Amino acid sequence: MKVAMVIPPYRYGADPSQWITVPPQGYGGIQWAVATLMDGLLEAGREILLLGAPGSPMREGITVSAAVEKADIHAAIEEFAPDIVHDHSNTAALPPGGLRPTVSTHHLKGVPERRTNGIYLSRAQRTAAGSVSAPVIRLPVNPARYQFEEKKDDYLLFLGRVSAHKGVREAAVFAHAADVPLTVAGPAWEKDYLDALLADFPHTVRYIGEVGGRARTELIARARAQLVLSQPRGGPFGERWIEPGATVVSEAAASGTPVIASDNGCLPEIVPGVGIVLPVGRDITPRDAKRVLETLPTPQAVREVAVERWGHRTIACEYLAVYKRATSGEVWM
Numbered sequence: 001m002k003v004a005m006v007i008p009p010y011r012y013g014a015d016p017s018q019w020i021t022v023p024p025q026g027y028g029g030i031q032w033a034v035a036t037l038m039d040g041l042l043e044a045g046r047e048i049l050l051l052g053a054p055g056s057p058m059r060e061g062i063t064v065s066a067a068v069e070k071a072d073i074h075a076a077i078e079e080f081a082p083d084i085v086h087d088h089s090n091t092a093a094l095p096p097g098g099l100r101p102t103v104s105t106h107h108l109k110g111v112p113e114r115r116t117n118g119i120y121l122s123r124a125q126r127t128a129a130g131s132v133s134a135p136v137i138r139l140p141v142n143p144a145r146y147q148f149e150e151k152k153d154d155y156l157l158f159l160g161r162v163s164a165h166k167g168v169r170e171a172a173v174f175a176h177a178a179d180v181p182l183t184v185a186g187p188a189w190e191k192d193y194l195d196a197l198l199a200d201f202p203h204t205v206r207y208i209g210e211v212g213g214r215a216r217t218e219l220i221a222r223a224r225a226q227l228v229l230s231q232p233r234g235g236p237f238g239e240r241w242i243e244p245g246a247t248v249v250s251e252a253a254a255s256g257t258p259v260i261a262s263d264n265g266c267l268p269e270i271v272p273g274v275g276i277v278l279p280v281g282r283d284i285t286p287r288d289a290k291r292v293l294e295t296l297p298t299p300q301a302v303r304e305v306a307v308e309r310w311g312h313r314t315i316a317c318e319y320l321a322v323y324k325r326a327t328s329g330e331v332w333m
Helices: 029-043 070-080 123-128 168-178 191-200 213-222 247-254 286-294 299-310 312-327
Strands: 002-006 047-051 062-064 084-087 102-105 156-159 182-185 205-209 225-228 259-262 275-278
Touching: 002 029, 002 070, 029 047, 029 247, 029 312, 047 070, 084 312, 102 312, 156 168, 156 213, 156 247, 168 182, 168 191, 168 225, 168 286, 182 213, 191 205, 225 247, 247 259, 247 299, 299 312
Parallel strands: 002 047, 002 084, 047 062, 084 102, 156 182, 156 225, 182 205, 225 259, 259 275
Antiparallel strands: none
């Protein structure tokens, strides 16, 4: 089977010739998910055309296209002649009127532009999109890409976009209550939010910006716990935020780092077994915070659950089953 993998082409930094690659240089949840899925598909003997990420590392079995415009992407797909087109761009890079079987993984909140043959990351995301029967396939993780550490350092970690809907302030409140330092890593596009966070928690929060490569995997692996306290308010456009898939949960768990999460969106579906779920809006006392930290699962247990549930081979097999449905002519909404 030949698979054309379409992701949204995003610029990297100020250089107009640079694009976010697969895997990404730093921040990039979709890019990490696609990189890991491709690991599983390659191990299953599939051939892949990657579109929307020029400059990505070349590997046996993967053709990296330089195309970023829809017309060029369409031409590249037709030249490759895939059995299935797998869209991760919410149609942003998908040529209209494609003649080949297509499935679309929805990585965002709300209703996708293309609902036909959609795939969702969680039941919460699927419900918010108005679907009841489309497949739910979790975000994959390849343990070989992550560093496992049994012994942890004394810091908590927030990894992701530094924004209100991602719960960075709530993470700082928890860390302050626990009397444990919080390292915050990720892009901060809302300067006022970051400035207020640092001003209010000067002795708790250490902001280090975006991280990539080995520094990123080591940061995840050595954290005492990862905080994913997503909030339903303060979304990117001011709307209600429903956490769709949470790449950071599977990444942390594969590193043996337990997760402390809110009950927003997908999190109560995926965090049990690898961490603890706290209700949104719950006031955290020092006693509460310390009790949560004391009752987290062990690093080895967390990693075993992550590999069993979300290992790249398992998730690739689930996608291959859905590809087969689409190539046989099945249509779902």
